[in-house]
Amino acid sequence: xLEVNQEFDARMQKTVDVVASDFAAVRAGRANAAVLxxxxxxxxxxxxxxxxxxxxxSPDPRTLTIQPWDMSLLKAIEKxxxxxxxxxxxxxxxxxxxLAFPQLTEERRKELTKQVKKxxxxxxxxxxxxxxxxxxxxxAMEKRxxxxxxxxxxxxxxxxxxxxxxxxxxxxxxxxxEAELLAI
Numbered sequence: 746x747l748e749v750n751q752e753f754d755a756r757m758q759k760t761v762d763v764v765a766s767d768f769a770a771v772r773a774g775r776a777n778a779a780v781l782x783x784x785x786x787x788x789x790x791x792x793x794x795x796x797x798x799x800x801x802x803s804p805d806p807r808t809l810t811i812q813p814w815d816m817s818l819l820k821a822i823e824k825x826x827x828x829x830x831x832x833x834x835x836x837x838x839x840x841x842x843x844l845a846f847p848q849l850t851e852e853r854r855k856e857l858t859k860q861v862k863k864x865x866x867x868x869x870x871x872x873x874x875x876x877x878x879x880x881x882x883x884x885a886m887e888k889r890x891x892x893x894x895x896x897x898x899x900x901x902x903x904x905x906x907x908x909x910x911x912x913x914x915x916x917x918x919x920x921x922x923e924a925e926l927l928a929i
Contacts, residue, residue, distance in 0.1 A: 750903050753879040757872050757911040764868035764915055768922045771857055771864075776809045776846050786818060786825045795822060809844040816840075849926075857926050865919035869912045876908045 769779035778801045785792040795801065799813035799822070813819055819837055826835045826844065832853075836843045849857070880901060887897045 750879070750900065750907060753875055753904060754907050754911075756875050757907060760868055760871045760875070761911055761914055761918075763871075764864055765918060767864040767868075768861060768918060771861055771922065771926070776803045776805075776807055776844070778803065778809060780831060781809070781811075781826075784825050784829045784831070786821045788815075788818065788821075795825070798822070807846045809846070811835075811842040811844070812840065813842075854926050858923050861919055861922045861926065865915050868915045872908055872911050872915070876904055879904050 766779075766782065769777070770782050771780075778796070781795045781801065784795050786795055786798055787793075788798050795811060798815065798818055799811050802810050802812075804810060811822060813822060819839070819842065822842055823835045823837045826833065826842070831844075833844050833846065836845070883892070883897055883900045883904075886892045887894060892900070
């Protein structure tokens, strides 16, 4: 691979990683601590991820428990989860917060599938934007006579191959997540 394209390939890989983490945050009917990744709690004036203020465990496939290290955070964690788009009511027993994940309804599965498609499409758009930035950089390099017209064609071809590979990767991840969501 041409060293010039490695920088853009690395940026595209970061985009794929972001899409993967977005997919992990979409719950698929079973308890997964990743659904809490984007929820923050006000901890002494600092918004902190739930993972940093307590321990999260999964006693069974449909339940998550959150045990804060500082018991004064129970109400704040409960409020943060309730106000999130998770769609789960937390149960606070004074020591831990329990999150019971109900079976997904057909309607909710379809909503989540649309959300997954949107995440995938946004990732592919970001990858194409990286390709556009790279193309502009290569054309500017050619204009300044830093590379030849043949080099430009080689860079563009290789960049297109990288872009197609990364977009295909996102498509495969999207299909896998959709299948996971639609499986009962």
